Amino acid sequence: MVPPMTMDYQSPLRLKLDRDALISNYRWLKQLCDGAACGAAIKANGYGLGAVEVMRHLLDAGCRDFFVATWAEAQAIEPLLRDFEGRAGLSVLHGVRAEDMEIALASRARPVLNSAQQIARWKEAGGGPCDVMIDTGMNRLGLSLNDLDLSLFDGLKVDVLMSHLVNAEEDQPLNDVQRTLFMQARGQIPAQRYSLANSAGLCLGRDYHFDLTRPGLALYGGIAHPACEGSIRPVVTPQAEILQRRTVCGGEAVGRGADYVAHRTMETATINLGYADGYSRIISGMGAAMKDGARLPVIGRVSMDLLSIDVMDKPELREGDWVDIDYDLSMTSLLAGISQYELLAGLGQRFDRYWV
Numbered sequence: 001m002v003p004p005m006t007m008d009y010q011s012p013l014r015l016k017l018d019r020d021a022l023i024s025n026y027r028w029l030k031q032l033c034d035g036a037a038c039g040a041a042i043k044a045n046g047y048g049l050g051a052v053e054v055m056r057h058l059l060d061a062g063c064r065d066f067f068v069a070t071w072a073e074a075q076a077i078e079p080l081l082r083d084f085e086g087r088a089g090l091s092v093l094h095g096v097r098a099e100d101m102e103i104a105l106a107s108r109a110r111p112v113l114n115s116a117q118q119i120a121r122w123k124e125a126g127g128g129p130c131d132v133m134i135d136t137g138m139n140r141l142g143l144s145l146n147d148l149d150l151s152l153f154d155g156l157k158v159d160v161l162m163s164h165l166v167n168a169e170e171d172q173p174l175n176d177v178q179r180t181l182f183m184q185a186r187g188q189i190p191a192q193r194y195s196l197a198n199s200a201g202l203c204l205g206r207d208y209h210f211d212l213t214r215p216g217l218a219l220y221g222g223i224a225h226p227a228c229e230g231s232i233r234p235v236v237t238p239q240a241e242i243l244q245r246r247t248v249c250g251g252e253a254v255g256r257g258a259d260y261v262a263h264r265t266m267e268t269a270t271i272n273l274g275y276a277d278g279y280s281r282i283i284s285g286m287g288a289a290m291k292d293g294a295r296l297p298v299i300g301r302v303s304m305d306l307l308s309i310d311v312m313d314k315p316e317l318r319e320g321d322w323v324d325i326d327y328d329l330s331m332t333s334l335l336a337g338i339s340q341y342e343l344l345a346g347l348g349q350r351f352d353r354y355w356v
């Protein structure tokens, strides 16, 4: 008989998520804002952590402004918005396509209108309050300031007028260029609130905060800017179960492609984690699992669902035991050349996510 799908399945792969660290990161960012409101980007399922749970915890911490990319993401959060009716807002960054309109008009979330067409579409449908994105140098999404027709805004109820910084993680002239353009737009386009800064932008100081900031990465433990070092706490720890422990003789290979050959007899453990879970093959050879402070290096190639670690120093580890995965975001990013954003957002669907 096929077991019912409702049976509690416990994955051999978990993401341990630290609520206190998330809230502590939020408070640290909020205190930097010095009076401006501090929102939260929770797109891409809360950067891989789980958008609903992240939003719940941040609501507890006093956060009231949230940002997702798509209407599907907004719908997943709609129940929480209902519970906080009128007290928390959600913005959908990618705006409204024609096929989004029905959902958007029924939703409590606001679209972030990015183009003249989107504004026309929203006005024509009699849509309520909205946000507007303007482009100040990213050339990705948003109204271009060059040939801006201000009559577009007639009759439009703009809550947040926003723009997005290109590269605030680095101290470079473009930050100030974008800030200046944004100030000019603020003088021309009426809105309830103005918002420019992401995590890194928030670290650039009060001039960048305006009324509302929109951090993402730093909330989840990313070192978005050197100023985060020592203050932003890690939130995410992947954990994997040992599926098998083996003895490998000198001269034998470990893993796909025989990339690794044991030079002497050694002990390995095979764990339930691979690139399909977001643990990139590029981390092969530099990653490690951790157990009680001991570092257990990844050996051989990371496969789709499996990898091997060296457990020579941990004779007591066996099948069914769990190990933590070293997932220091800035170090892994530096060594593997994978951005901290990708390291988080790539964390797959096979993890059981649990908050401590």
Ligand SMILES: *Cc1c(COP(=O)(O)O)cnc(C)c1O
Residues within 6 Å of the ligand: 041, 043, 067, 093, 163, 164, 197, 198, 199, 200, 214, 215, 216, 217, 218, 224
């Ligand atoms: C993702 C995103 C953010 C958050 O950026 P971080 O660099 O993760 O802090 C803010 N604003 C917009 C428009 C975004 O798309």
